[in-house]
Amino acid sequence: MRRGFEQPFEEFDSVTDSSQAATTPSGGKLTPMFRQWQQAKQQHPDALLFFRMGDFYELFFDDARTAAPILGIALTSRGKGTATAAPMCGVPHHAARNYIARLVDAGHRVAVCEQMEDPKKTKGMVRREVVRVVSPGTIVDPDQLDPGTGNYLACLTGASPGPWGVCLVDLSTGGMVLARPGSETALAEVLSRYGAREVLVASTAQADVATLLAREGLGEILLTALDDGLFEPLLARDRILQQLQVASLAGFGCPDDHPALPAAAAALAHLQRTQRVQPAHLDRLRVDDPRRILRLDRSSRRNLEVVANLRDGGRGQTLLEVLDATHTPLGARALRQWLLEPLVERDAILARHAVVEALLRRSEVRDTIRRALREIRDLERLLSRAALGRSTPHDLAALRRSLASLPEVQDALGELPAPDARALAERIDRLEDLLGRLDAALADEPAAVPGEGRVIRPGFDAPLDEVRELARGSRELIAAIETREREATGIASLKIKYNKVFGYFLEVSKANLPRVPPEWERRQTIATGERYVTAEIKDLEARILAASERLAEREKELFEALVREVVSRAGRLRETAAAIAEVDVLAGFAEVAAREGYVRPVLAEDDRLEIRDGRHPVVERLLESGRFVPNDCVLDDARRLLIVTGPNMGGKSTYLRQTALIVLMAQAGSFVPARSARIALVDRIFCRVGASDNLAGGESTFMVEMTETANILHNATPRSLVILDEIGRGTATWDGMAIAWAVVEQLLLDPRLRPKALFATHYHELTELAARLEGLDNVHITVREHGQEVVFLHRIEAGPSDRSYGIHVARLAGLPDGVIRRAWEILEEISGEHLADKLQRQAGGARQLSLFEMPAPTPALAAGEADVLAELRECDPDELSPRQAHALLCRLIEALGDQSSTIR
Ligand SMILES: Nc1ncnc2c1ncn2[C@@H]1O[C@H](COP(=O)(O)OP(=O)(O)O)[C@@H](O)[C@H]1O
Ligand SMILES: [Mg+2]
Structure with missing residues (x-):
């Protein structure tokens, strides 16, 4: 049967109340149920409304038309042939999560409208309310989230060209970040660095922001318009202080006039409205400060394939893939963030290196820690679901298992001979009090939902044990009746059965009907016999029912209290989660270093970059072990810019990128693929790839190339590292060469620039620049020639390549x-x-x-053709009359015609 037995459709068919003559889109009058639907829909006009009716969620009208094809379900019609005929489709409630996920993935919002009362206990219509709106930026369901990435919602204020105020919120982890990008490009960079999946914006700015996102290639982000009133700047700061439960923002390093505060206030108001709970776990703030990270603009990040490859945008063959040996989702997300935001502060980088070194040397400690980490679940997301009132008993069991592993991690870390490791250990809070509560209260293997007595541990709560005992005792009594009555009546096949509609009953087959005692009360006739109840059974059943209701209530209460206990430790849990994330990334760095033979980079006090036998972390893994040819790279004041020449496929691009990646890895806290590396800290890395090497292709690539080059000339500093891979390629050759030449000159001659730079080029002429420009040097990739054969040695040597x-x-x-x-x-x-x-x-x-x-x-020109060309070259069209031109053309064609046989 499609419906629950409470017959929700009676209300659908009930008579229209003409005092509120609402109508359907087709002009028919609405039933009271549809009025309820319409009210809910009006509150969330931009969402598909999942309207709960019994065991189903139904969608109506346009919602149904939109959803049915995406979900692959049939579009039917309710009230066919009547004035209220409505297209509809529905999904069973137990499978709703899946269907909602598919709609959200397809870029829709879904408003879930629940029955707020038990239809069995309600006369007339049940009250219904939208309990939450699910959109890409508000997902917390673990099935729909990638454990290794955050799920950010961005809220924007400001207008083109900037500055902007951006608040990024991850409802699933409780992360909240404020940023103030100064330009459209910077805005796009922040949105893509955090991987924002949805953007909230004031409705008046919606059109502009939509254009901007499309222009920046971020058109796939869902844009949600909010009331302009939510962005009221005067109230924003107070709203945030209240949310964070603090008296001042100074503790978060956030000025009172940060331009993103109104956006943050609007985002919080929106979340509260759509999630129907106060998102109490959003109780911290981080200020995004570009000066404190090694900056990589979007195309540099893309070209270096840091977290996504150029081929399909996936994480295969990326730096992230090579370095990810994490065991927890916490660590996986932190690693991603560390690679997107490497550090620039020496001490912070040294601290990471020190822990990695200790973990690398003490492999038994590393193994212990990594084994314990395997038991630790996603503390951040567990906490967030608790705060949103969406924890399951399995969540709490996962939390318990995680907490139980903390001491092992902490103790092992504390053993390491590195003060930084001990400092990290101290940030782990064992949360023994919470673990104790969970252990005491939660059954060893709790059921999936509370209410049936299998979530709370027996012995934890006396009233719960009592009702549980009552229900069980009565059930046993009923079971005993079966044996007793079997003997009393002599009906060997007598059975006591249970179903939802009739409760407990005695079932007797046809042949045995004559033996039924007269005091049994007949309940129902079935094909094979009759069903009876007795006063005793009815009494016991009532007791069981009462007991199970109390049991359900009590167990739910206890479970919710347990969840509140978790939430009350939010701060401690989150600090611990952050420390565990770091441990996981650092232990992963040590693991990878051991496996791949990486070394600890030295942070130079001066300006010299010196990599000995450096390797490309990704390319070397694609080759057979030992086949990758390591190379040195030295850049200092005398050698600012290297022109790298050599044959195609020689390894120029690989050499350039490996240098940038080694610097990036070092500043992210990792060891590096080299025999030794001395790194002068870098403030930005730029990586540009010439158009013909660029997979995107297309007419505008040269424009893109030049825009990006302009960006370097405007933003590079003497502390930057610039990688230019065959730029100038996207245009006619000599234009390109002239531009490349000028760019090189500017980079070296403008004292505000003078970055360290590697420039791979096929313009041999550029190698001649070394003689004229100070700070420029040539290197080339060697090949060995065997007659007309050539062997790539992939080795870098001094000087330009000769051909x-x-x-x-x-x-x-x-x-x-x-x-x-x-x-x-x-x-x-x-x-x-x-x-x-x-x-x-x-x-x-x-x-x-x-x-x-x-x-x-x-083919060589035939003699006659050469003449024709010569004549054409000589003639001046301005001197010719139309007549003469015609004559000339005829003559030339004739001349060619004569030659045709000799050409072919
Ligand atoms: N140092 C190296 N050792 C071994 N193989 C290399 C090395 N550098 C490059 N290669 C191989 O050569 C291929 C081409 O390298 P690439 O850097 O794209 O050359 P180029 O940019 O000079 O055309 C790479 O895909 C890789 O397989
Ligand atoms: Mg190349």
């Missing part, structure tokens, strides 16, 4: 021999020329040849 190996590569790639031969000829011809000649030739229209744009060989 292009593109043709060798082309051969390896299988270009036909004829083409290869012709290419050698052409190379021969042009390689004798000087730069000036080349420039001139370029002006004449020739293009530099590079491997992937090599044109098909042009």
Whole structure:
């Protein structure tokens, strides 16, 4: 049967109350039930309304039309042929989570409207209310969340071009961050760094923000408009103080006039409205301060494949994947954040390195810690669900197991010979009081829901034990009746059974009916016999019912009290969760360092970067062990900028990126893939890739390339590291070279810039710059030649590379021999020329040849064709009358026609 037996549809069919003549979209009059639906819908017009009716959630009208195809369920109609005919579809309540998840994934919001009263106990219509709105930014259901990433909702104030106030809230972990990006680009960077899934904005700003997000390639983020009134700046600060339960924001390093405060207040108001609870676990604040992190703009992060690869945006073959040896979701999320926000403060970085070193050396301590970490669940999200009143008994059991492992982690950390490890250990609170409460109250293996007496441990609560005993005693008594009556009546097949509608009854088969005692009361006739009850059974049943109701009530009460106990320790739990997250990341760093042979980087006091035998952490793992060729990289005041030349596929890009990644890893607290590394701290890393190396492709890539290059010239400092990989490629060759040349000059000559920089280029001419510019040096990737064969050595050496190996590569790639031969000829011809000649030739229209744009060989011109061309070159169209032009054209065509046989 599709419905619960309480028949919710009676109310649907009840007569329309004409005093409130609301109508359906199709003009029909609404039943009282539909009026209730409409009221709920009006409160949440932008959400699909899941309207609870008995065992189902129903969707109506447009909601049903939208949802049915996404969910793959049938669109039906309620009240067909009547004035109130309504398209509808429905899902069973026990499977609703799944369906809601699918709609949210498809970019919708879902408002869940529950029955607030028990239909069995209510006369007339049950009261219904929207109990929460689920949208991408407000998910807390663990099934719908990636354990390794936060789930941020962003709320914005401000207008283009900026500055903006941004509050980022993770309802699922209790994280709250304020940021003040000064430009649209900076805004997009913050949103993507936190992976914001939904953006809240005042309704008047909605259109502008939608355009902005689309322009920045963030169009997939769901935009939700809020009442402008929620952003009232005058009340914002007080609202936040109240939320955080503090008297001043100073403790969070947040100024009273932070531009994101109104956004934070609006976000909190929105959450309270949509979640129907005070999100008490949002009781801390972090101020996003770009000066305290190693900054990476979006495209640099993308190009370095820090947390997502360029191929499919996944985490395969990324730095994150290589470094992630964490055992807890807490650690996985922290690692991600550390890689997105490496540090710039020396002491903080040294502290991380010190712990990793201790954990690397004492592998038995590391193993103990990592074994204990495996038992620790997602403390942050467990706490958040508790605060939102959405804990399950399994959540509390998971919490109990996690807490039980804390002492092991703490003790082991305390053993390490590093003050920083001990400081970290001290931040772990064993929460023994809470563990004690959970142990005492919670059954060893609690049932999934409270209410049936299998969640609270027997012996914990006397009244609960009493009702549990009562219910059990009565059940046993009923069972005893079966045996007794079987003997008394001689009906061997007599059974006492139970169902929801009739309760307990005696079932007698047809053949035995004559033996039924007269005092038994007939309840129901079934095909195979009759069902009876007795006064005794009815009495016991009433007692069982009363007892189970009290049992359910009491157990739920006790469970909720236990959840409150958890929430009352929110601060301590969260501090501990943060410490555990750090331990997990650092133990993971040590594990990876041991496995991959990384070393502790030294933080230089001066400005010298010196990597000996550095490797690319991702590429080296793709190769057979030992096949990756390590390389040095030294950059200091005398060698500011290296021009890296060498054949295609030689390893230029790999070399550039490994240098940037090693610096990034070091500043995130990790050890690094090198024999030794001395790192001068860096404030920003820029990584640009020329258009033809850029997978995106398309017409505007050169524009993008230049915009990004401009960004470097505006923002780099002497402490920055700049990686330029074949920029200038996206345009006609000599333009590109001229631009690359000018960029290099500017980087070195402008004293505000002078970053450390690596510039891979196929413009050989740039190597000539070394003679003219101080601080510039050439290196090249070596190859060994065997006649026309070539072996890539992937080794960096001093000086420029002397020629292009593109043709060798082309051969390896299988270009036909004829083409290869012709290419050698052409190379021969042009390689004798000087730069000036080349420039001139370029002006004449020739293009530099590079491997992937090599044109098909042009056959030599037939003599007649050359004449035609010569004549064309000489003629001046302005001098020709239309008639003369026509004559000329005819003559040339004729001349060509004569030659056609010799060409083909
Ligand atoms: N140091 C190295 N040791 C071993 N193989 C390398 C090394 N550097 C690069 N490679 C290999 O060469 C390929 C091409 O490298 P890449 O850096 O893209 O070359 P380029 O940028 O010069 O065209 C890489 O995919 C990798 O397989
Ligand atoms: Mg390359």
